[in-house]
Amino acid sequence: MVLIGVLLIIIGFLFRINSAVVVTVSALVTGMIAGIPVKDIITQFGEAFTTNRYMSILIVTLPVIGLLEKNGLQQQAASIVSKIKAVTVGRVLTMYLLIREIGAALGLNSLGGHPQTVRPLVAPMAEGAAEAKYGELPEKERQEIRAHAAAADNIGLFFGEDIFVAVGAILLMNGFFEQNHIQADPIAMALWGIPTAAFAFIVHAIRLRRMDKKMDRRLGGQKKPLG
């Protein structure tokens, strides 16, 4: 019966109902079906909402990024890269993927992030690289490049961070095994993440190379002047 809440999430997702609404309704309905009094459900809801405030930490970075953007941060990043001729979109993003993954593996998760790094730096750098090579970009390619910039950040972060011992995921799993009287070692857990981390980097780097070739085919040839 309590699975109705999970079902609600799937239905809400399929019908493209606003996710924030779906999640809240699912939480309330699940609690009610499980027989938790409504007042307790709302109390648990508030408690968890407060505990998880750290998930919204990106708000503190907004004034910095906002002020810098107002003063042309994105244009500056793009202008630097557009001067380097050898750089391609794929190579810019592969370099960022590598930096992001190694950084996360060293516990430096804050070296990247979408509001902090991707929007002000990586996306304009990648777009700049493409503009230097192909001239003015069609909207479709511009969107594709931006999506790839965000993806490089996620992939680098996810497959890098579990190699760091003190990360939440490793601590969570170690704690879970301990509760179930199974002996585990956080350092070994972290080290056994390396094969997958290396594989993820290689696969994604190959895909970025292929994206470069695809753009060459679609946009290559004569360089159009920047508008």
Added chain:
Amino acid sequence: MIFSVEMIYVLMGIIVLGCSLYIFADPSNSRRFTTGSFYLIYSVTLMFGKLIPPFYTGLLAIAMVVIIASGGLKKSVHVENSLQDREERRKKLGGKLFIPAILIPILTLLGAKLLAGVKIGGKLLLDPSNVTMVALGLACIIAILAAMWMTRGTPAAAVKESRRLLESIGWAVLLPQLLATLGTIYTNAGVGKVVSKGVTAIIPAGSLFWIVVIFCIGMALFTMIMGNAFAAFPVMAAGIAIPFLINQFDANPNHIAAISMFAGYCGTLMTPMAANFNIVPAALLDLKDKNHVIKVQVPTALAVLLFNIILMYVLVSLDV
């Protein structure tokens, strides 16, 4: 301690409060009262979360969701300064513009590594419960000051620019917090136990290969539904990894842990429920298709998921 996590939450609340005041005062937004209220309530939960009784915080959070559901959250129209104006400002500062942005990660790192455990006058300088968060908050304060000084920007300008970015993120700013909340309610309602029972019933008990396949794909699928691999692990580990892989096939728990979390992350790359990673950036980067980031990530995620299945199967059967 001298700097606590709560101070960082208060700072976040002040930024959001400033945004809400600007929205209230903006007649160009036809829903400025509901939109402003949304951010006002949010700032109250951020600033006073520790002081407000949880029941009332719960009501406030639900009130915010009601505003979203009723279409009361409307983005204002922002007049951006012209490209020419930005170009002129850019030429003045040039590469120095990067300094405040780069200050954030560098100072966070230095602060978290060097200042952790440092005491001044017998008091801990940084909140030991979450050193990284406090270091990040302090780094941002220094970066905000540096950015204001460099660009001759006023605090008002900083809040105005924050408002522009915050409104471009919109309701998605709330989603990570709501999802983590959902996980807590699910656990209290016993959803995990029911799922693991169901999963146990369909597993062909003798086949190591199929158990590994179902475990890894289950981690990914459950993560896609919940938007969070953390929530999937306890369910899948209790349902499959411990009874079958570890107890029956004597698998090394360290291998299982490392690979299962990555299998979950493959799911994170493919779901709109992981809003912070997949939907917020689409909004931040002005992508027309909110699922564009996910579409780009799917091939890599599937390839890595397949690799995880093979790696886990090989490691367990070789008994390394």
